[in-house]
Amino acid sequence: MSSRVAVIGIGITEFGELWDESYRALITKAGTEAINDAGIEGNEIDGLYIGSMSPGLFSGQEHVSSLVADYSGLAGIPATRVEAACASGGLAFREAYISLKSGLMDIVVAGGVEKMTDSPTSSVMITLMGAGDQEWEAFKGATFPALYALMARRHMFEYGTTLEQISEVAVKSHHNATLNPNAQFKFNVTLKQVMNSPPVAEPLRLLHCSPITDGAAAVVLATEKKAKKLCENPIWVEASAISTDTIALHDRRSLSRMDASIRAAKYAYEQANLKPSDIDFAEVHDCFSIAEIMAIESLGFCKPGEGGKLTEDGETKLDGSIPINPSGGLKGKGHPVGATGIAQIVEVVEQLRGDAGKRQIDGAEIGLTHNIGGSGGTCVIHIFSNR
Amino acid sequence: MSSRVAVIGIGITEFGELWDESYRALITKAGTEAINDAGIEGNEIDGLYIGSMSPGLFSGQEHVSSLVADYSGLAGIPATRVEAACASGGLAFREAYISLKSGLMDIVVAGGVEKMTDSPTSSVMITLMGAGDQEWEAFKGATFPALYALMARRHMFEYGTTLEQISEVAVKSHHNATLNPNAQFKFNVTLKQVMNSPPVAEPLRLLHCSPITDGAAAVVLATEKKAKKLCENPIWVEASAISTDTIALHDRRSLSRMDASIRAAKYAYEQANLKPSDIDFAEVHDCFSIAEIMAIESLGFCKPGEGGKLTEDGETKLDGSIPINPSGGLKGKGHPVGATGIAQIVEVVEQLRGDAGKRQIDGAEIGLTHNIGGSGGTCVIHIFSNR
Numbered sequence: 117m118s119s120r121v122a123v124i125g126i127g128i129t130e131f132g133e134l135w136d137e138s139y140r141a142l143i144t145k146a147g148t149e150a151i152n153d154a155g156i157e158g159n160e161i162d163g164l165y166i167g168s169m170s171p172g173l174f175s176g177q178e179h180v181s182s183l184v185a186d187y188s189g190l191a192g193i194p195a196t197r198v199e200a201a202c203a204s205g206g207l208a209f210r211e212a213y214i215s216l217k218s219g220l221m222d223i224v225v226a227g228g229v230e231k232m233t234d235s236p237t238s239s240v241m242i243t244l245m246g247a248g249d250q251e252w253e254a255f256k257g258a259t260f261p262a263l264y265a266l267m268a269r270r271h272m273f274e275y276g277t278t279l280e281q282i283s284e285v286a287v288k289s290h291h292n293a294t295l296n297p298n299a300q301f302k303f304n305v306t307l308k309q310v311m312n313s314p315p316v317a318e319p320l321r322l323l324h325c326s327p328i329t330d331g332a333a334a335v336v337l338a339t340e341k342k343a344k345k346l347c348e349n350p351i352w353v354e355a356s357a358i359s360t361d362t363i364a365l366h367d368r369r370s371l372s373r374m375d376a377s378i379r380a381a382k383y384a385y386e387q388a389n390l391k392p393s394d395i396d397f398a399e400v401h402d403c404f405s406i407a408e409i410m411a412i413e414s415l416g417f418c419k420p421g422e423g424g425k426l427t428e429d430g431e432t433k434l435d436g437s438i439p440i441n442p443s444g445g446l447k448g449k450g451h452p453v454g455a456t457g458i459a460q461i462v463e464v465v466e467q468l469r470g471d472a473g474k475r476q477i478d479g480a481e482i483g484l485t486h487n488i489g490g491s492g493g494t495c496v497i498h499i500f501s502n503r
Numbered sequence: 504m505s506s507r508v509a510v511i512g513i514g515i516t517e518f519g520e521l522w523d524e525s526y527r528a529l530i531t532k533a534g535t536e537a538i539n540d541a542g543i544e545g546n547e548i549d550g551l552y553i554g555s556m557s558p559g560l561f562s563g564q565e566h567v568s569s570l571v572a573d574y575s576g577l578a579g580i581p582a583t584r585v586e587a588a589c590a591s592g593g594l595a596f597r598e599a600y601i602s603l604k605s606g607l608m609d610i611v612v613a614g615g616v617e618k619m620t621d622s623p624t625s626s627v628m629i630t631l632m633g634a635g636d637q638e639w640e641a642f643k644g645a646t647f648p649a650l651y652a653l654m655a656r657r658h659m660f661e662y663g664t665t666l667e668q669i670s671e672v673a674v675k676s677h678h679n680a681t682l683n684p685n686a687q688f689k690f691n692v693t694l695k696q697v698m699n700s701p702p703v704a705e706p707l708r709l710l711h712c713s714p715i716t717d718g719a720a721a722v723v724l725a726t727e728k729k730a731k732k733l734c735e736n737p738i739w740v741e742a743s744a745i746s747t748d749t750i751a752l753h754d755r756r757s758l759s760r761m762d763a764s765i766r767a768a769k770y771a772y773e774q775a776n777l778k779p780s781d782i783d784f785a786e787v788h789d790c791f792s793i794a795e796i797m798a799i800e801s802l803g804f805c806k807p808g809e810g811g812k813l814t815e816d817g818e819t820k821l822d823g824s825i826p827i828n829p830s831g832g833l834k835g836k837g838h839p840v841g842a843t844g845i846a847q848i849v850e851v852v853e854q855l856r857g858d859a860g861k862r863q864i865d866g867a868e869i870g871l872t873h874n875i876g877g878s879g880g881t882c883v884i885h886i887f888s889n890r
Contacts, residue, residue, distance in 0.1 A: 493569030
């Protein structure tokens with residue numbers, strides 16, 4: 117185990133409609149917080165990995181690797197932007213992890229950022245559809261709510277999953293978000309409010325959909341040697357796994373599961389030498405409430421088709437047997453797409469440090485992050501422990 | 504030397520205005536050619552790295568990692584898009600190299616692709632400006648020809664570099680392109696034609712500017728063990744170096760040199776234990792002709808300020824002492840921005856294999872690639888040898 121990798125610093129901005137903050141201000145704020153949290157100086161950092169989905173379409177800015185290095189006062193440093201739609205953050209963390217495993221670097225920062233609210237909503241919807249297949253999905257008028265609505269319908273048809281069960285995901289996520297000072301939506305919603313919210317793409321309603329959000333998050337990663345020297349409570353990366361799938365939903369073998377999630381979970385559990393029942397809690401990609409139900413099935417926390425019941429039974433709540441999205445998830449905390457994968461990791465680190473305040477999961481020792489790009493074309497999974 | 508990395512396969516499409524080819528068709532064509540050239544099967548590949556600058560702005564498509572995996576028949580495989588403006592290709596190669604160094608992968612494909620000619624030219628100019636600083640450069644109306652024109656003016660002022668010298672770069676590049684079957688511009692231009700071409704941003708004229716291009720390139724990388732098993736003529740990666748700089752030109756200490764190039768070159772020579780005079784030839788980033796002159800100075804092929812004279816003296820021609828851009832460079836071969844860094848590597852590998860046909864450099868054993876993002880915010884340098 118001489119080549120383990122640890123997270124030794126975390127930083128995150130408020131998530132929300134942050135009209136007074138620019139893209140570069142958000143990511144440098146999160147990055148500075150992470151560096152300060154790690155107790156290191158800028159000149160100790162060997163590289164930057166930035167996850168960002170569409171800074172070009174959202175605000176004309178590409179080349180954000182150079183931009184972030186520059187505005188962090190680190191011009192000169194190796195810097196790489198990584199993109200895999202809404203899995204950009206998780207994948208940036210994975211590339212940072214690989215760079216440490218290579219022996220070429222000792223300390224790197226992985227950040228994620230998106231500034232989405234400067235564009236009109238119609239334009240944001242078109243930009244986000246860049247995560248799907250332009251020629252075969254976007255061209256036909258599909259939007260992401262529509263694609264996830266197809267998955268929801270199929271899941272309901274195959275397994276008898278109910279809209280009540282799907283809605284309970286949002287009720288739980290909003291509750292957790294009330295305990296997260298950085299969350300976009302710090303208010304509770306009732307089952308009735310979710311069920312009666314305006315339809316977006318049937319059966320999905322407004323309160324089943326994650327919002328449009330500005331925000332950034334960053335973490336500092338270090339090799340085992342550096343981590344032990346610099347940090348009293350390193351959080352160890354036990355597994356880093358990715359799988360891809362067809363970019364278009366209609367090319368998949370099933371609409372009611374995500375094979376990329378199932379494969380990535382298998383690799384991650386093998387790498388960590390753990391099984392689903394060993395995981396104390398998880399941050400999963402609930403871009404739409406149905407996605408959380410599919411995620412907990414893919415991750416093996418229940419059998420296929422039983423995610424709705426697990427949720428309805430309260431097992432995914434903070435005091436349940438497998439708490440899901442203690443942060444509030446994409447639904448409650450907000451979903452600045454490129455930042456989400458890193459924000460999930462920030463939450464897991466806070467929980468494993470015992471620093472999660474009112475949403476702390478008692479005795480949490482092993483946490484998992486599950487980050488999806490598009491309708492399941494990419495899935496990135498990481499497992500962390502505090503031992 | 505047990506952990507060396509080699510290139511064992513290459514593929515490249517024609518470069519040009521390819522109205523009958525889509526983004527996905529271009530990259531899968533180059534990728535398939537590289538895989539066939541390596542003599543491997545798809546299931547032997549452990550990962551994909553795709554360099555692409557602005558598929559979102561050019562055609563609405565993000566998440567190209569999943570798209571390329573899917574359309575290559577490799578859905579499931581780890582796939583990552585890397586972006587650093589026009590250095591996206593070089594940086595994708597570097598991340599592929601790091602992934603092999605990590606011991607997590609044995610064979611990976613690094614590809615680069617851009618489909619630029621589907622947009623109107625005015626829109627392409629705006630998209631490309633995403634490589635600069637949106638808030639401080641684009642907002643003021645700067646374009647890339649304008650930024651490089653500032654560098655040209657300053658270089659002329661400081662060193663007495665003449666427009667004739669700058670123009671000789673284009674004359675040489677066009678000549679080399681006539682010997683490259685994949686080049687966009689397979690015709691010669693005279694010094695007079697370059698000097699009299701329409702002004703774009705004074706002192707730069709049309710024939711000092713690289714074109715808007717569609718194209719893709721791909722290479723297969725392998726660990727030393729796999730390379731020796733699979734390949735008779737592996738081309739070894741002797742150095743992989745990157746440096747960044749401020750994204751905005753006006754924040755730099757000098758307009759007449761690129762510090763990112765100078766730093767990356769220093770790292771690369773140290774890694775390879777080589778000096779500039781050991782390099783037999785180089786593919787450098789001549790997005791504008793002045794950039795080639797600055798590049799050969801940064802790379803130490805001559806002293807600062809002497810790049811114009813070196814060019815004028817014919818030393819950078821195919822039969823000169825240090826041939827530059829035997830492929831025709833960005834000017835003659837074309838510049839599909841995300842593909843360029845990989846295309847440079849394809850050319851170096853062809854030369855080091857002795858397969859470069861009419862543009863073969865006799866006895867070439869060590870070649871260098873130099874890939875720039877923006878106005879110098881990123882520089883990626885690789886050194887290769889055939890021994």
